[in-house]
Amino acid sequence: MKDQKEVRIALEIWNLINKLGELLWDRYEEEFLEIYLKEEDDKFLRTIKYSTPSGTQGKPED
Numbered sequence: 001m002k003d004q005k006e007v008r009i010a011l012e013i014w015n016l017i018n019k020l021g022e023l024l025w026d027r028y029e030e031e032f033l034e035i036y037l038k039e040e041d042d043k044f045l046r047t048i049k050y051s052t053p054s055g056t057q058g059k060p061e062d
Contacts, residue, residue: 025032
């Protein structure tokens with residue numbers, strides 16, 4: 001069996017980390033979403049930048 005003191009400390013740390021996550025989300029929700037959406041847009045734009053309808057993957061046409 002694990003040391004009960006260690007288990008209680010681990011549980012308290014886990015609870016505090018979860019509380020911190022909630023506080024950060026409440027404070028920065030809009031900024032977090034802006035960052036996430038910009039990163040997703042950037043990923044999408046990179047995928048279409050090198051894709052062409054013919055599937056040549058950005059190779060120059062002759």
